[in-house]
Amino acid sequence: MTRALKGSGFLGLAVMMAVGLHQFVILSGGSAVPPWMIGGHAHLGVLSILAIVMGFAVPALGVTGTLRTVVTVLFIAGQWGIPGIVWLGEGFGLAFLMPTGFLWGGALIVAMLIMFYKSITQPADAVGGGPAAGIPGDD
Template sequence: MSRTLRASGYVALTIQMLWGLVQVFAISPAGPGLPPVSVGAHAHFGMLSILAVVTGFAIERTALTGTLRSVAVWGFVAGQWLLPATILMELVAPPLLLTASLWGASLTLSMAIVAWGTITASDEVGRTPTATPAD
């Protein structure tokens, strides 16, 4: 499942970079301009994308399994995509902004679970065994 987080992060980073290229054109003299909310959402989406990649690698160093691991992974993926989408939808459907706290809570719960998994993991979890020379 940590592969899911890493893939989500890399796909989102690709989209975020394309979004950035569109923004560069939009704010250029030839472009149509942009509402300020799209610039902020772009930055937050990029930060969440990087955090997804890092968390995807970090979760391997925890002792999380089963439901806790699933909630950590899928809670993050849901929040990573739906929080920026909700902020952008504020322009079209303002009532959707009420769900932003739900997606923020999803991200917070995910990070709290990964923090707990990190705190409670032994130093041996996630380590690659080192080869010992033959005698």
């Protein structure tokens, strides 16, 4: 499951970069980039970086079983749903999709609350829960 989070994160960054290049082409042609395109681009970028971080945080916090699946599915749905509805709703005139933003945002919030719960309830000596071992300097 963490492979899905990391993979979704890297794919999201690639899509975000492609959209960024498209925005550059628009600007180079002398036109303004539509605000809906900028908003979707920014959200996909940030959420994709967080998906990669989540891919490492889930096993570090010992999230397993059904909770691991729930966190993964909810986060990936929110990662793509938030920018997707901005692009589809505003950019392609499918405004009836805009209320689903509450669904995608809710999915992200629930995933984060599960991670919050796991982060405060794991024992201090669990994987990722204790102090980091000192790493000798390379000087």
